[in-house]
Amino acid sequence: xxxxxxxxxxxxxxxxxxxxxxxxxxxxxxxxxxxxxxxxxxxxxxxxxxxxxxxxxxxxxxxxxxxxxxxxxxxxxxxxxxxxxxxxxxxxxxxxxxxxxxxxxxxxxxxx
Amino acid sequence: xxxxxxxxxxxxxxxxxxxxxxxxxxxxxxxxxxxxxxxxxxxxxxxxxxxxxxxxxxxxxxxxxxxxxxxxxxxxxxxxxxxxxxxxxxxxxxxxxxxxxxxxxxxxxxxx
Numbered sequence: 001x002x003x004x005x006x007x008x009x010x011x012x013x014x015x016x017x018x019x020x021x022x023x024x025x026x027x028x029x030x031x032x033x034x035x036x037x038x039x040x041x042x043x044x045x046x047x048x049x050x051x052x053x054x055x056x057x058x059x060x061x062x063x064x065x066x067x068x069x070x071x072x073x074x075x076x077x078x079x080x081x082x083x084x085x086x087x088x089x090x091x092x093x094x095x096x097x098x099x100x101x102x103x104x105x106x107x108x109x110x111x112x
Numbered sequence: 113x114x115x116x117x118x119x120x121x122x123x124x125x126x127x128x129x130x131x132x133x134x135x136x137x138x139x140x141x142x143x144x145x146x147x148x149x150x151x152x153x154x155x156x157x158x159x160x161x162x163x164x165x166x167x168x169x170x171x172x173x174x175x176x177x178x179x180x181x182x183x184x185x186x187x188x189x190x191x192x193x194x195x196x197x198x199x200x201x202x203x204x205x206x207x208x209x210x211x212x213x214x215x216x217x218x219x220x221x222x223x224x
Contacts, residue, residue: 004154031210032210034212034213036215042217042218043116043203043215043216043217043218044155044203044205044215045215046212046213046214046215049211049212089154089155091154091155091213093210093213097167097168098143098160098167098168098210099145099157099160099168099171100145100157100205100213101157102147102154102155102156103154104152104153104154105154
């Protein structure tokens with residue numbers, strides 16, 4: 001059974017800092033990995049999708065990396081802004097059953 | 113449609129009642145997922161449709177929960193004899209095959 005862990009559970013940083021969110025998964029036989037953002041009381045917004053054959057994906061100030069063999073992914077946020085404050089969720093899609101398994105998320109607060 | 117649409121956005125019901133939650137996926141998306149999210153937790157998988165058929169329903173907690181997608185587009189999640197423990201946000205998502213997953217805003221269910 002796939003298990004996804006996100007560390008830290010919560011993170012508070014001053015505006016302008018670069019930061020890294022971590023995601024680990026127990027079964028490396030994945031199809032892809034997706035990072036999401038969730039604002040309070042809202043649905044999930046897709047940030048980045050990394051296929052199992054890829055090492056990283058970039059979108060603006062966001063960069064996600066994937067090391068499938070070690071079961072790890074990181075989300076790097078450059079020059080953080082207060083508007084980045086949200087919960088960030090990592091999800092892996094199984095290689096055979098295709099369902100997404102989520103971590104519990106990292107609650108990020110960027111202080112002005 | 114432009115995005116995944118879920119109705120109702122909020123539903124308050126009494127214990128023992130029957131509830132239906134509706135999901136309109138992005139037009140043309142073949143895969144549709146239902147997840148359930150409790151406060152402070154990551155989304156928990158319930159069921160996944162590929163076309164009209166349930167490809168994986170292993171996440172449905174018991175036989176009070178049932179979901180259909182009769183024409184391969186709109187899906188309805190049905191909960192019989194609701195219990196207080198069913199209170200959560202029910203999230204629907206769709207994708208084109210095994211590509212990027214897009215979520216709706218969710219249906220918040222409260223069972224009194």
